[in-house]
Amino acid sequence: MKIGIVGTGDVGHFIGSRLIENGHQVMMGGRDPNNPKGLGFVKKHPSENAAYGTFADASRFGEIIFNAANGRFALVALQLANTDFSGKLIIDVANPLDFTTTPPTLISEFANTNSMGESIQNQYPKAKVVKTLNTFGMTLGINPKQLNNGDHTVFVSGNDEGAKASTTTLLIEFGWKIENIIDLGDITGARSMELYLILAVRMKMLFGEPIFNIKVIKS
């Protein structure tokens, strides 16, 4: 599929590279069309499946858009794309973390009674927003089989069933097992996924390494 990635950071690179490996066409988008990190993405993948452009270019290109911008600036990055994302699937993997506090907190406007996922859906009511892949490090997210033979949990939430099904397909291509993909219902589930992240961040600092996750165990 044609997939746009908003954001040129590590998260965008991990996701973009893995999507190309899985046969998709990927355009990464940044603020500056000459951003070395964006151009580096194209160099790293010398095939016609990797491209780089502005936020607007990537957002026009993709049938699916990954929001992989830094949590603090994600809404602004999407605004710079200057589109209403009508009918497009926006997969939001960003976390609105504030690392200036000790311990880290969520940026208050997105915490508890709101979330990044809901904010994006509200900003673009014609888009189909799905929150996923935000509850662990992205190196694990794109290659879950690194841990416990892939037997651990990823969550999805969003208002549109078709959009969640498309997201699930991408997750399975990454290596997630269908029985470990938990659908938390509508986009307000993004709240619970982002709140959980504070526990994950704490465990990461405690364990001193990023390759861990939770598995939901039912009776």
Next chain:
Amino acid sequence: MKIGIVGTGDVGHFIGSRLIENGHQVMMGGRDPNNPKGLGFVKKHPSENAAYGTFADASRFGEIIFNAANGRFALVALQLANTDFSGKLIIDVANPLDFTTTPPTLISEFANTNSMGESIQNQYPKAKVVKTLNTFGMTLGINPKQLNNGDHTVFVSGNDEGAKASTTTLLIEFGWKIENIIDLGDITGARSMELYLILAVRMKMLFGEPIFNIKVIKS
């Protein structure tokens, strides 16, 4: 040991009964010394190990105090005990949930930049507060072997290592495996445990049953 329980609800009953089963002396405390639920606790355990009194009676009696009052009223219940809890271990299992919102949220004064556990520690600086057992239903908390042969995770956090060790001993008596008890460090860890609860509440509504939990999986 002599253990006081602040709160006469289901959570207090589950914990109190299990502690008596494990050989401890338990005094449940309520606002009203004639509360039928408190008196019922004594009737249910016709031994000298079960008693009922006021919040103050239970708080004086216990070397260890469980805060099992409804999250919304927990700080007030402790205030009614009219003690500084000097040197005592307060095990806080309460969750500051607001069920008047859809979906449920945390009461904002305790969310993200604060927590119930920290609030109790701040209110009683001479007490040793440990947060634990708040991340699943208490029927599972007091009998973890019901699920996956007891192989799932419970968290503790608190400023005092000795207090966490005493708490760990009680958890092991309940059936928790030492390798599944994760120490999240100081009492600010309570924040991450309470934030996670919103995800647990969402999963409980989704699964339609309370016997589930997460297991933290490390590489």
